[in-house]
Amino acid sequence: MTEQPNLEARTEHPARPAQGTWQGRADPASPPHRTRRRFLTYLVAAPTLAVGTGLALDGVPPAAAEAVVPTLPAAADLVDLGDVLILAGAPTAHLLVLTVGEDGTVTFRLPREEVGQGITTAVAMLVAEELDVPLAKVRVQLDDARPELLFNQFTGSSNSIRSLYDPVRRTAAAARARLVHAAAGRWGLEPGTLRTEDGSVVAPDGRTAPYGSLTAAAASRHLAALTATPKPESAHRLVGTPTSRIDARAMVTGRQRYTLDLDVPGAKPCMVRRPPTLGGTVRSVNNERAVRAMPGVLDTVVVPTGVAVVAETFGQALDAKNALDVTWGPGTVDGLSDDGIRARLRAATSLPPITLPLAEHLDAEFDFAFVSHAPMETNSAVADVRPDRAEIWSALKTPIVAQQTLAKELGLPVDKVTVHVVQGGGSFGRRLFFDAALEAAQVSRASKRPVRLMWSRIDDTRHGRMRPATHHKIRATYGLGQVLGFDHRVAAVETDFRHGLGEILTATAAKLPGGLGNAGFAQTLFHTTVKSPYHFGVTTQRLTEVPLRMPTASWRSVYSANTRGAEEMLIDELAARMGKDPVEFRRTFLRNRAQRAVLDKVAAEGAWGRPMPAGHAQGVGFHEEYKSRTACLVEIDATDPRRPRVTKAVIAADVGRAVNPRGLEAQLLGGLTDAISTTLTAGLHIDKGLPLEGSYSQFHYARQKDTPPDVRIFVMPATGEPGGAGELGVPAAVGAIGNAYARATGTRPRRFPVNFDVDFTPFPR
């Protein structure tokens, strides 16, 4: 433990209030945190990373009685992307900041982004547990960009709880130890005789000292050498129990503040007119004067992505944007449409010649459309750029990369660019990028005023980033009741990972197995996430990327939704070929007991095999990733195959240790809805260089009428460390829904979403 004197710490890392308390900046001379005595905890001991521990089990051939052809561990079985991110974050894990105020409030500055996944609640639970304070006393602030955190301010890859579980508990344990020692000093008692309870230190004789009364003494340098160990998990009373969100009340009363709800003085509404094709550029603006004369319009500015209008209200900015007459230059994929893209994907990969001519094989091809992230809050940012400094507010999962990029764009030193991370209205991968922040900064600089920039829904759907389309060729080779080989070739339109992940992978390359560090980022990401959970003999999964300059980004569960979803559908066909029931088949070939346990759970709770009326069917899927595993059983009503509805879902998940089972259930529910949408109805048609879809009336993300009125989710008992959970639910549900639809309709769907007509008149370009 090292002591950081308050003022010095303030100077180095001023605690710029995050979202929720940002009004404090209106009076920078006396921010509230300087008027309060408090102490900071900096933890020195970095968490340990046990790379590969316990995973080798998966590679052990099963007992002879099971008689399956074993599959060697894949890269992701040994080191997955989460391990890489934990490794990258470890050197700076001691820079976490926890503060205890004189009122006994505990504030933790979270270097991650909250977009609905519930990490602020889970982290508050960890802090409350370790410090023995009521949850209501814990505040979690989203940290501004802190470049000293290097790779430890990245929110993605289902990694927040995995990477923070240990460091947060250690930080809070260190704070508790200091508070106990401060009380011991006051009372002249041995620290070992004291306990902590309900925000106070308690002496054997019943005397209590509230934490708030101990903060000054606890900040003493004399306590600098203290070491502290987090509680054993067996002593946890809050962690592991279903807990409601700490921000739930703000959300149901309309008090939760998103980027465009902030009152940054003088910041004016701003919207951008975008080109008729992806990546198009501005040649000329032909009616600038007329548009500037429109009611409420303050300015128009050409930026690399289009023409921005600044106005008094968003309504006026939207009218003016629509009134602009712009001559556009060509885009990056003009003329390219779905057919051409699919042809390129199909041509990009092929299965090798059949090598076991005496064995039987099952080949299948699958196609998945582009999908918008479509978060409810469109791309938005507030920017205040001055000649010598800049301040940005936005929902950002990679704020350090955003800060560096903005500094370069604006020609400012990095420390002159303040980047505030604001809680986001959904992400699903979209907010790994900071397109709106960059645009807002460009407009603010050119217009010489602070702006609040918002993308229209149509622009967000058409020009916002999307999940790339993919094509899959899969071959299963089998004979004598065994699966002898499994070969899956994936072709995908290139996914943009230029949000700092490349730097993380480069920095950790030496720790990756099998020379993966030399592979391209996409290859590394594919091979550290995608793996088969089955003993299918010689198993190959390969990715080929087709480089097209389109705005793409990871979408919840990245490659796994399509890759593993397609595999789960092929497995049902394979089971049928081999004369086995889908659940029994999976049980036979899964590699270990934990995997079979979640499958058995849904089969039992969902009454697998119960009789269903004509046009109805059950379907099942399994997925394992990020040290977690899940099974999903759905029932579908496809009596009208054009309007199928998932009527029931039963999900079981084993994430090692759920910090907040209620939050985990929410994530699995969201993953289910994502799978219902992308499997049955939601996708983007690319037509001559632009998506046709422009709003939720056209991009058919599920609504209440499309979702099951009966959902049962089971969280398996804790067995170890927390695994990843945010993306886990999607791939198994994709497989289950595809399988249920196939069984209900007697068809084998190969293209997703299944019902994907252009049933609308597109908006003008």
Added chain:
Amino acid sequence: MPSHSFTVNGRPVTVDAPDDLPLLWALRDLLGVRGPKYGCGIDVCKACTSHLDGEAVRPCVVPVAAAAGREVTTIEGLADGDRLHPVQEAWLEQDVAQCGYCQPGQIMAAVALLKRTKNPTDAELDAIANVCRCGTYFRIREAIRSAAEKMG
């Protein structure tokens, strides 16, 4: 510039704005009422759902002039001081919200539904077209049922 007077959450207000300015922007940009959210601007996502004289409307397609002399209630006006509306309470019990962005609109839609019918049918619940991109629909459904029971 025309002037429009109406009440927002019980408070009389007057705004100067073109007649056709959507009420959503009068609320958000001119009056600082930020509970109603923009999600589409064309009455598709329903994120801005609020009440006009007690009926659910989407302020993104209601011209400000149409609000003149009427009562606008947004999510901020639903609770009675610190006492939450039963639908808000049900939302807390079910821990519905994830990102939370659509939830003001979902709650206002649910309150309007329960005003029309004490015991909504499955079809009436299915008819709530508000988009929740986090996919919380099942919890929304459970929350409305629970609120309906308590409101009796």
